[in-house]
Amino acid sequence: MKQIKTIAIKEFKDYFISPIAYIVISMxxxxxxxxFFSTFFIFDRADLRDFFSLLxxxxxxxxxxxxxxxxxxxxxxxxxxxLLTMPVSFTDIALGKFFAATxxxxxxxxxxxxxxxxxxxxxxxxxxxVIGGYIGAIFLCAAYCSIGIFASSLTRNQIVxxxxxxxxxxxxxxxxxxxxxxxxQILPIIEFLGANSHFATISKGIIDSRDILYFVSVVFxxxxxxxxxxxxxx
Amino acid sequence: xxxxxxxxxYYKDFCAVNNISMTIRKGEILGLLGPNGAGKTTTLRMLxxxxxxxxxxxxxxxxxMPQDILKIKSLIGYLPESAPLYHNxxxxxxxxxxxxxxxxxxxETRYDRxxxxxxxxxxxxxxDKPIGNLSKGLxxxxxxxxxxxxxxxxxxxxxxxxxLDPNQIAEIRDIIKNIGKEKTIILSxxxxxxxxxxxxxxxxxxxxxxxxxxxxxxxxxxxxxxSLIRLSLKGAGKEDALTLLKGIDPRLDVTAVxxxxxxxxSFEITNSGDQDFRSDIYLKIKGTDWIIVxxxxxxxxxxxxxxxxTREVA
Numbered sequence: 096m097k098q099i100k101t102i103a104i105k106e107f108k109d110y111f112i113s114p115i116a117y118i119v120i121s122m123x124x125x126x127x128x129x130x131f132f133s134t135f136f137i138f139d140r141a142d143l144r145d146f147f148s149l150l151x152x153x154x155x156x157x158x159x160x161x162x163x164x165x166x167x168x169x170x171x172x173x174x175x176x177x178l179l180t181m182p183v184s185f186t187d188i189a190l191g192k193f194f195a196a197t198x199x200x201x202x203x204x205x206x207x208x209x210x211x212x213x214x215x216x217x218x219x220x221x222x223x224x225v226i227g228g229y230i231g232a233i234f235l236c237a238a239y240c241s242i243g244i245f246a247s248s249l250t251r252n253q254i255v256x257x258x259x260x261x262x263x264x265x266x267x268x269x270x271x272x273x274x275x276x277x278x279x280q281i282l283p284i285i286e287f288l289g290a291n292s293h294f295a296t297i298s299k300g301i302i303d304s305r306d307i308l309y310f311v312s313v314v315f316x317x318x319x320x321x322x323x324x325x326x327x328x329x
Numbered sequence: 330x331x332x333x334x335x336x337x338x339y340y341k342d343f344c345a346v347n348n349i350s351m352t353i354r355k356g357e358i359l360g361l362l363g364p365n366g367a368g369k370t371t372t373l374r375m376l377x378x379x380x381x382x383x384x385x386x387x388x389x390x391x392x393x394m395p396q397d398i399l400k401i402k403s404l405i406g407y408l409p410e411s412a413p414l415y416h417n418x419x420x421x422x423x424x425x426x427x428x429x430x431x432x433x434x435x436x437e438t439r440y441d442r443x444x445x446x447x448x449x450x451x452x453x454x455x456x457d458k459p460i461g462n463l464s465k466g467l468x469x470x471x472x473x474x475x476x477x478x479x480x481x482x483x484x485x486x487x488x489x490x491x492x493l494d495p496n497q498i499a500e501i502r503d504i505i506k507n508i509g510k511e512k513t514i515i516l517s518x519x520x521x522x523x524x525x526x527x528x529x530x531x532x533x534x535x536x537x538x539x540x541x542x543x544x545x546x547x548x549x550x551x552x553x554x555x556s557l558i559r560l561s562l563k564g565a566g567k568e569d570a571l572t573l574l575k576g577i578d579p580r581l582d583v584t585a586v587x588x589x590x591x592x593x594x595s596f597e598i599t600n601s602g603d604q605d606f607r608s609d610i611y612l613k614i615k616g617t618d619w620i621i622v623x624x625x626x627x628x629x630x631x632x633x634x635x636x637x638x639t640r641e642v643a
Contacts, residue, residue, distance in 0.1 A: 109417065172413050180405070
């Protein structure tokens, strides 16, 4: 447990030592801020629905960029060997990195809290969907981070890790928009597999155990796959 | 006490380590010798638990790999080849991270340990520098501090002196000898003189097989002493000296080499037997008016056995 914490703190600090953190955070804020506020005054609604509906698609590209280095860089530099020969288990390493990445993406959301604050000055905001939206966003972060970590554990090349991670996250994001092409028998299954509908439900302010179970399962499966990859590669 | 039995490792179809067995007692310094690609690093990586062997067993004290892998890892301090570290971290932050991960919780204890290690490895001047900016020798020292963080019973060092300058090599060797008084050390190298200078015991690996495993002294005795005598003379003619030296004994092989200093002439004399011809040479030259500037014998035992053993398999 302490090992997980140590690794998580180290990885979290690492983001802020290099310029990655600042670049990614500013990119994220510029993109979401622009897309959200460019139509905000046209619709003239005091809510964050448009902001939250942007998140899955933006996260599916931003989060793999955050997680791509976690394993690939260590493998490339060789520090993976130093790490694995210290008294830590595979699970400690995978979970430590997962918590660091999730914490970082969640901290990336903190500046966006100024949006509801700002909107509440000019209109009456329904606080329920906002809280729901942020809870959903945290679950979404965790799920995509775990997928990104799995992608990173596969290769020593960061670019490849990013592409695999983005492809997986993007597929989960748009799966419920592809239902048109699927045979009708498996429609409910495919719809359940897509991340968008689960996130949409939570961000409406409805906390359903099925949606939470979905995100927890994605995290579990990805971390477990990471564990298997680490185990097989040595 | 480390017991390794029938260790074998394949990379796909290539057999990197083939059926290696050895026992290393407490307090021993073992040198793992071999040409490049012989399987030294692979063997060490299996000992540290980084790689899983295809077959064979590793037992350290009473712990068995892989069941007790975490306990074994905490007994071992490991310095991988060329010390791969996190380049963007400061030396102090890195050591702090390593100490925490290796379970030194108490702040005071950690601080004491840093003081000791920075003394031992000479880190005090670079504590506040990013690891990526350090020279190779300094990185190696940080790696050594990493390996010795918890004062482990067993130290495994993979080519600790490769790529260092002569001063740094001497420093690292001193450190190894110092800590070797109470710890078990396994180090790999392909520099023979290094193994000879630091190790109690030498194991030679070639193409994944263990071809020799003995104390340094015994290993030298194994081959017939093939000695090389270096002789430098002043005031002698080259041809005269050659005929004189060749006349001492037919078993001697005399070759003139580039003189070590100006106005000297130098020879290398090898002899196929184990007889020491130095006194004969001296007596012979005593009869002339030449001056002996250098008359020294060099043992080539280790080089010879290394070459023989590693060629045999090929």
